[in-house]
Amino acid sequence: MPKIARSRTLKKAIPRNTGTLWLPAFCDLHIHGAFGLDFMAINAVSEKTFLSELRRVSELLCQHGIAHYAPTLLTSEWSTLEATVAKWAKLLSSLRSQPRIWPKNAALPIGLHLEGPFLQPEYAGAHPRSAILAPTAPRLRRLLSCGSGHIRIVTLAPEITGAIPAIKTLVKAGVRVQLGHSRANTAQSLAAINAGARGLTHLFNAMRTHHRDPGLEAALCWPNVTAEIITDGVHVHPAKVYQLAKAGSDRHYAVSDCCAVAHAPKASLQTLGELRVTQHGGAAYVANKHGRATTTLAGSARLLPEHPALLYRALTQDLSLPIDKKTLLSLFTPPAFAGVKTRFFANFEAETLRFVRCAER
Numbered sequence: 001m002p003k004i005a006r007s008r009t010l011k012k013a014i015p016r017n018t019g020t021l022w023l024p025a026f027c028d029l030h031i032h033g034a035f036g037l038d039f040m041a042i043n044a045v046s047e048k049t050f051l052s053e054l055r056r057v058s059e060l061l062c063q064h065g066i067a068h069y070a071p072t073l074l075t076s077e078w079s080t081l082e083a084t085v086a087k088w089a090k091l092l093s094s095l096r097s098q099p100r101i102w103p104k105n106a107a108l109p110i111g112l113h114l115e116g117p118f119l120q121p122e123y124a125g126a127h128p129r130s131a132i133l134a135p136t137a138p139r140l141r142r143l144l145s146c147g148s149g150h151i152r153i154v155t156l157a158p159e160i161t162g163a164i165p166a167i168k169t170l171v172k173a174g175v176r177v178q179l180g181h182s183r184a185n186t187a188q189s190l191a192a193i194n195a196g197a198r199g200l201t202h203l204f205n206a207m208r209t210h211h212r213d214p215g216l217e218a219a220l221c222w223p224n225v226t227a228e229i230i231t232d233g234v235h236v237h238p239a240k241v242y243q244l245a246k247a248g249s250d251r252h253y254a255v256s257d258c259c260a261v262a263h264a265p266k267a268s269l270q271t272l273g274e275l276r277v278t279q280h281g282g283a284a285y286v287a288n289k290h291g292r293a294t295t296t297l298a299g300s301a302r303l304l305p306e307h308p309a310l311l312y313r314a315l316t317q318d319l320s321l322p323i324d325k326k327t328l329l330s331l332f333t334p335p336a337f338a339g340v341k342t343r344f345f346a347n348f349e350a351e352t353l354r355f356v357r358c359a360e361r
């Protein structure tokens with residue numbers, strides 16, 4: 001795994017030798033937890049315990065090259081979701097007002113990503129169907145009030161009842177709307193873009209797409225629309241990622257969609273909201289009553305900084321596809337809308353990543 005080398009300035013940190021590629025530190029905008037911590041667990045423990053756990057996990061994320069992340073919350077029963085959002089908003093407000101409580105060598109949570117509850121039940125994936133709701137005006141008001149300005153991204157399905165006015169309300173409130181967990185056809189997808197949606201959540205996963213009616217994928221024809229892509233080698237085939245990277249588009253950016261099982265003790269059972277999940281082959285799966293993996297994917301078990309080397313190996317060795325590292329790494333640059341200032345640079349050489357701390361926050 002990558003290691004951090006410390007250096008006081010960027011100039012000192014970057015060696016002048018050629019053949020070294022530098023990329024900004026990772027920003028994971030779709031992450032449900034890691035190192036045994038489920039971000040939904042803020043409800044299950046005391047404020048103090050959760051804060052100290054989050055600090056521990058954020059320091060570990062930083063050691064792996066992640067400088068910023070958007071804690072991503074799963075669909076859950078409405079009152080639980082309200083409480084979860086409110087508790088996170090309180091925590092994020094205190095980080096903003098007293099930045100000193102956050103260690104300098106810890107990744108910084110930059111706002112919440114709500115994945116649901118306004119999804120298409122048929123494309124729910126691991127989200128509990130019973131908790132999926134229609135986005136009514138009172139629910140949106142309540143959610144925005146609980147979030148106190150800390151909700152950065154909402155993923156919703158544009159074809160469900162009330163989705164179009166909901167998109168307008170969220171966009172007006174400064175929230176980025178991403179389309180996902182959806183069976184929307186092309187016309188429904190474009191209506192959502194016209195209403196102000198600007199993103200796609202985990203492109204190709206939990207969406208219906210067909211070359212005669214591309215559905216959500218068609219949204220990428222419009223300028224200013226960008227899409228997450230899970231680059232863990234499991235959720236999207238490396239050949240598909242290769243196509244996107246080779247197209248040289250700045251319309252796709254990598255996310256992990258990882259959860260508590262990432263870097264948790266091997267074969268341990270972890271929670272993902274109300275679910276129990278376990279890992280197998282780099283991915284997280286919903287566990288059955290015996291604690292074994294079912295076939296329902298529940299996210300990744302790999303942190304985002306692990307993805308580039310893995311992809312590079314899969315493309316060049318397993319598939320014999322030529323790709324230069326710079327092209328591949330363009331997928332891992334934080335998208336502009338994240339608005340993050342990079343504090344680290346990661347150095348990608350051969351199959352290893354090295355991170356150099358280059359500036360204070």
Ligand SMILES: [Zn+2]
Pocket residue numbers: 030032072115257299
């Ligand atoms: Zn997710």
